[in-house]
Amino acid sequence: MITPRPGGRTARTQAVVFEAAAALLAEKDPGQLSMTEIAVRAGVAATSLYRRWGDVRTLLMEVAVERLARESPLPDTGALAGDLKAWTAAIAGSLASPGGSAFFRVYVATAPTGSAEMPGRARAIGRRLEQVQAMLDRASARGERAPGVLEVTDHLLAPLYMRALFGVPADPAFAEALVDRLLSQT
Amino acid sequence: MITPRPGGRTARTQAVVFEAAAALLAEKDPGQLSMTEIAVRAGVAATSLYRRWGDVRTLLMEVAVERLARESPLPDTGALAGDLKAWTAAIAGSLASPGGSAFFRVYVATAPTGSAEMPGRARAIGRRLEQVQAMLDRASARGERAPGVLEVTDHLLAPLYMRALFGVPADPAFAEALVDRLLSQT
DNA sequence: GAATTAATGCAAATTATTTTGCATTAATGG
DNA sequence: CCATTAATGCAAAATAATTTGCATTAATTC
Incomplete structure (x- = not known):
């Protein structure tokens, strides 16, 4: 079986x-x-x-x-700014729900302190990064100027998750401001 | 006793x-x-x-x-940019060392998923925030335009810690770029 | 729909973790 | 230096977690 x-x-x-x-x-x-x-x-x-x-x-x-895969679907609005805003808003929303940062906590708690390995880990984080890459590729294909994956994790994901961890509210407006800030600097 | x-x-x-x-x-x-x-x-x-x-x-x-208190001393270079760069460089450095993200992992692992409490927690994170506030206050006293504590945690601390967590190197140059990016937007 | 295979449940055995009672040792205050 | 107090160590008991062997039940194959 x-x-x-x-x-x-x-x-x-x-x-x-x-x-x-x-x-x-x-x-x-x-x-x-x-x-x-x-x-x-x-x-x-x-x-x-x-x-x-x-x-x-x-x-x-x-x-x-499994939960992560269900909680933040990959948007397709036709423009990078719209995609990123919809995506970050969904993330902010799920982080705000009770136990919303559970995935992140689990990841950190189970991540090895050393450097190596972890199949589940790579799979877990890979999912998010594939989403990001897909959005950026579409934007590039349309001729838009797009940041790299690292910029997205550094300047969008990091603040959102950090706030979730420390109990600071991250509303949709904040998520949107992060996107604007990122795109205005590319 | x-x-x-x-x-x-x-x-x-x-x-x-x-x-x-x-x-x-x-x-x-x-x-x-x-x-x-x-x-x-x-x-x-x-x-x-x-x-x-x-x-x-x-x-x-x-x-x-206890370790955190020893690892990142509060700098005083006479200018906000210098202070922040020295401080973030020290953080990046200690995060790069083996077990450097141990504090952060412990914090996340021991933080309650729910909303309430935690004396040790508040104390732990309060230390970092006091450092930030002190630097910003000094800058304001000198007449410099300074960002808020939240901006610092969102745009300096978050990317550094996130990278440490995911094993992406954060060298001093990266830390410095974050500071420049933050200050140019105030 | 029987035979086969895999997953599950249950109980017992094993191992690890945590608590408790008491003797011992180190530090403190005269 | 002696009396007092608090912290530590040690061993045993209590609890919790994990493993193992075997019977049972559900699913798959033919």
């Missing part, structure tokens, strides 16, 4: 487990969560969680990746 | 414990560290750690606060 159907047992238990983990993530630190706790909340045997994900870090990273 | 002398037993064990924790922090995630592990490395009974700090989170937060 490599890819079970959406309604299969495997998919079903994964769904309840992810749901339970996400709910707990909105309540407490990633570092405070245990396999046992998630298993109880999900109504699933802890044994199953250990067998499928190995440890809490791995499980939480998968949850984060 | 409220404030034991620098050479006292309490201070001595705290020193070895902090040293051990910092060393381990450079090797693995904050979330991976246990009291037991730190105790063994420090050559101290785990019992003592539990009694003095209660749990790993609390201990690590204190370690982070």
Whole structure:
């Protein structure tokens, strides 16, 4: 059984487990969560969680990746400024929701202090960067002058996530101002 | 015994414990560290750690606060641009060292996902913000036009920490460019 | 729809973490 | 220097987390 159907047992238990983990993530630190706790909340045997994900870090990273994919769709407004504004607004919105910075917290908490590895990590962050690159490529194809991916992460993503982390509100107007600031400097 | 002398037993064990924790922090995630592990490395009974700090989170937060205070001194070059450049360069430097983002990781890992509390947290982050405010106040007193604290955290600190988190190098030139970019927009 | 395969649940065993009680050692105050 | 107080160490107990073996249930294949 490599890819079970959406309604299969495997998919079903994964769904309840992810749901339970996400709910707990909105309540407490990633570092405070245990396999046992998630298993109880999900109504699933802890044994199953250990067998499928190995440890809490791995499980939480998968949850984060899955949620991220759903929360900020890639916009296409026809202009770079519009794309970036819609995208950052969506990010700001999801960061504002309870547990909205959960993905980011999980990433940081599970990221190795050293330099190397992490397949889940690369996948998680790769998703965001692919979105950025796609937008920038479209802009270039239209003949617009576009910044690089690094500029976007440095000047758009960084302030938004930092604010989420420190509890400073980041409303849509702030996100929009960041985009204007970035584009006026290219 | 409220404030034991620098050479006292309490201070001595705290020193070895902090040293051990910092060393381990450079090797693995904050979330991976246990009291037991730190105790063994420090050559101290785990019992003592539990009694003095209660749990790993609390201990690590204190370690982070203590290290931060030593790592980035407040510069005074006579001009805001110079102050900010010296300060960001110091931050970039310590972030580049092995385990340099340990403080930040600890902060994120131990920060509650919910909204409330945290004495250690406020103290930790307050230190950085006081430094910023002091620099900005001096600049204003000299008659220079100075940005607000939020601008500094959004546009200087955020990119630096974000890069540290994702393993993207942030050299002194990058830090300097951030300062120029910020000041040219005030 | 039976046979096969994989995932799950459950209980027991193992291992790690945390707490507790008490003896010991170091620091402090006369 | 002696008495007092607080911190530490050590061992045992209590709790929590993780692993393992095996029976059971659900899904897939033919």
